[in-house]
Amino acid sequence: MPSILYREALNQALREEMRRDDRVFLMGEEVGYYQGAFKVSKGLLEEFGEKRVIDTPITELGFTGVGVGAAMMGLRPVIEMMTFNFAILAMDQIVNNAVKIQYMSGGQFRVPMVVRGPGGPSRQLAAQHSQSLESWFCHVAGLKVVAPSTPKDAKGLLKSSIRDGNPIIFIEGQELYSQKGEVPEEEYLIPIGQGEIKKEGSDVTLIAWSKMLHLAMDVARDLEQKGVSVEVIDPRTLKPLDVPLLVSSIKKTHRAVIVEEGWRFCGLGAEISSILYGQAFDAFDAPIERVTGIDVPMPYAKNLEKAAIPDKERVMAAIKKTLN
């Protein structure tokens, strides 16, 4: 199996889906001639032309709304947010239009569109360009939220998202674009709503997604040397969440730690904790631990930034707490 970069896997997904279905088009800032701020759309303009790879002015609300209207008319827009921080400007289109039109119209109209782009804190980009907003989207009834952590997952999930009949928020890890991983050469899809055990273990379940999955794997490998068996689960799709997979793991390990970069208050980890307590309360030998971002806007200073997001030591400490 060839090993390719996360950004290349996404590029392959877009290319294959655009070849398969001429209703699919890519729209966003710098997706065409610049080939994408993070080079996800490299070569697509050359292959598909200006009709289907569309550079927009800096107008997130406007072009996201254009995507909504186009989707209602039977097209399959993929809307690129240069970063998900800018999706805040398009929140009205996503929350009030994309996700509600199907319901408000009594099922007469569908809005099959993907809003994708990088998310998550990244390298001293400071408060307005460095944050995890997945909990915001997960809160909205009807929105599906996908956050892949590996090249293989990124490709299979983006292809499924483009084919889905609903609006999908597809958050790529800004720090993951240069991650390498094996990706099958043949066509494959990964179903939306299906998590994956990234490492089997028996003492504690570590739940993490996107960039944090890699931190979790790092911690699990270290603890393995010390005789602690950590099971690492990547939900991959944050909504709908693969609850049966999580519950079966808890029934095996009896302990859980959730790692997320987003803010703690009303964070996704709180919801996952509540679900797991509700469905597997008797299985727990220790309270669930949550390792989260600190409830502050992201600072610029390198040392403060490091302190604001989960690190190895905090995850180790949380695991230790559940084991004692």
Add this chain to the structure above:
Amino acid sequence: MSPQEEKHLLSQMLLIRRFEEKAAEMYSLGKIGGFCHLYIGQEAVAVGAISALLPEDYVVSAYRDHGHCLAKGSDPKKVMAELFGRIDGLCKGKGGSMHFFDTATHFLGGYAIVGGHLPVATGVAFALKYQQKPQVVLCFFGEGAVNTGAFHESLNLASLWKLPVIYICENNRYGMGTPVERASSLYNISLRGSGYGLHLEQVDGMDVLQVRESVTRAVDRARNKQLPSFLEMRTYRYMGHSMSDPSHGHYRTKDEVEEQKKRDPIQQFFKKLSAEKVLDEQTFKKMDQKIQQEIEGVIAYADASPFPPLNTLTTDVTVEGTR
């Protein structure tokens, strides 16, 4: 225009008027809930504009959408049933007054965030061009929407990409209770679109024929040259912003409303047709009686329709599979 067509325009305006009067009555009886924004006074805009379209063209509207939906050809029975929140409503009772949708008539929705539907209409036009279809889209909104970013982003994109969309601003002088002079840096709303190179027109929105002529020109540009237009229709609403405020409100005088009623689009048009001997007082009265009878049937239909079964609460949130 043939006398037959002229009479049709008149009867459509009258249908919207009588429908809305009845809706007001039903609201006060508690049959209709939520917000209910009536269109009375503005009928010439919906009827004139939509009469310039082909049935397969598209319309997108805002929260004051009853008139547009009826003019586009939706069944008044289903429209009223939607207001009643019943299963036989246009949207199975899930949309209500502000969110009508009708695939059958290519009515692409009523949207209730001011300005938020302009990018959607722009996207519909984008899709029409992408699919190389000959249709056009009309997008209605009030003068309040021209101050939002969505308006400016949409006009820029439509003009930049040469999309077949006609933006129709219904300047009824008040954004809820705030007169346009206190909300917009220019009273001449049509000039608000002048930075984007679209075709601009300002029209007497109380004159159904002027509206129709202006929109016909814009439709021609959209259909044959794929160029967008921005039309300002000067009109007036007789009722309050919604059913929750009295007709004149505390932000305008009764005298002002009475003065504006002298321009009534239905009366004006009837007088014109009468002078041209297209129809007389007697025929007009008969037309009105027939419409009022029809509205009685509409009410009976809506009232007889059941409330949506509870198992529909969670349907149509997401769909299974692909499309």
